[in-house]
Amino acid sequence: MRMSHLNFNHLYYFWHICKAGSVAGAAEALFLTPQTITGQIKALEERLGGKLFKRQGRGLVPSELGQLVFRYADRMFMLSQEMLDIVNYRKESSLLFDVGVADALSKRLVSRVLETVATVETPIHLRCFESTHELLLEQLSQHKLDMILSDCPVDSSQQAGLFSLKLGECPVGFYCCQPLPTAPFPACLSERRLLIPGRRSMLGRKLLSWFGAQGIQPEILGEFDDAALMSAFGQRNNAIFVAPAMDAAEMGGAMQVQKIGQLEQVQEEYYVIFAERMIQHPAVQRICHSDFSALFSGGGESQR
Structure with a gap:
């Protein structure tokens, strides 16, 4: 017997369980009780004639039938979300x-x-x-x-x-407040404590690699995920900090800091x-x- 109708709410709940990996996760996302979702999934399984999930540890993963249904459901609901995105940003x-x-x-x-x-x-x-x-x-x-x-x-x-x-990309500059270090760059990096971008960032990893390649072992005071916070902390604590080399004029005029060196070998990419x-x-x-x-x-x- 061919199926002529499918309850798309049931399919939507199924899709959320696949994305969350559990009924509880889907229930939280949908603001429904787990019992409600479980009942709807059972109705969908009866309609499709097979089990949609199997246990894996404490979670649920799609069965072979569930994987097939998810591939279609994922395309359907992603496309519907795309439609809503387009409609919403045009109606304002x-x-x-x-x-x-x-x-x-x-x-x-x-x-x-x-x-x-x-x-x-x-x-x-x-x-x-x-x-x-x-x-x-x-x-x-x-x-x-x-x-x-x-x-x-x-x-x-x-x-x-x-x-x-x-x-685009731009070279990396090193900045600090006066009095400035006396040694030339990059030897001057050992005269003050240093602030760098966090190693989770691409620039942070590049700088650490460059220090190692140059045999430089600066005293790193801190790693910052936030560039603006790093600059503010550096000025307050008389530390050397990192910012795009092209920011030198703006920093020197507004914040009384000076660029003490620039790295062409290390670029910050955007x-x-x-x-x-x-x-x-x-x-x-x-x-x-x-x-x-x-x-x-x-x-x-x-x-x-």
Whole structure:
């Protein structure tokens, strides 16, 4: 007997259990009781004529039938979420644009990139969220963000449906307040305690590798995921800290700090990461089609 109708609510609950790995996790996400979801899954199994899950440890994994059903359900609900994203960002008077920013990045450079979408022709309601690269990727995959600005690309072979584009790169500068170290760079790094980006960031790992290759063993006072906090802490504690080399003029004028050295061998890279469904978002398109070469060479302007 052929099935002529399928209860899509049942299928939706099944999909959530697969994503969460348990009935309890799905119930929490859906604001339902586990008993309610269990009953709905039993009804779906009766409709499909087989078990959809099997036990694995304390969790649930799809059975062979469940794997087949999940492949179709995942495509269906991801497509429906894409539709809602497109409808929602077009129905507002201002175009909603949710951007995740990796906290290790220079806020000055990030703000210049985001200025690209703040145009009179297309009113934008910009919402920025700051976190680690890993957590932002998770939120992007869950349709909670439209785009990410980060210091490393995404592996499209491992993250299906996600793409990255390199905007540019800039040398790394070392800064501190007066009185300045007396030794030339990089020997001067041993005269003060040093602040660097956290080793979870791409730049932090690059710097640690460069120190090792040069035989430099600085006294590291702290590792910071947040670039702005690292700068503020460095000034308050008379430490050397890291920032883009092109920030020298702005820091010297506004914060009375001075660049004591620059690394051309170590570059801080800037990428945008977005989901395939957001390729048509006007703000994503504008950023991807902009030329930021002047910005990352120190000129400060982008061109379309």
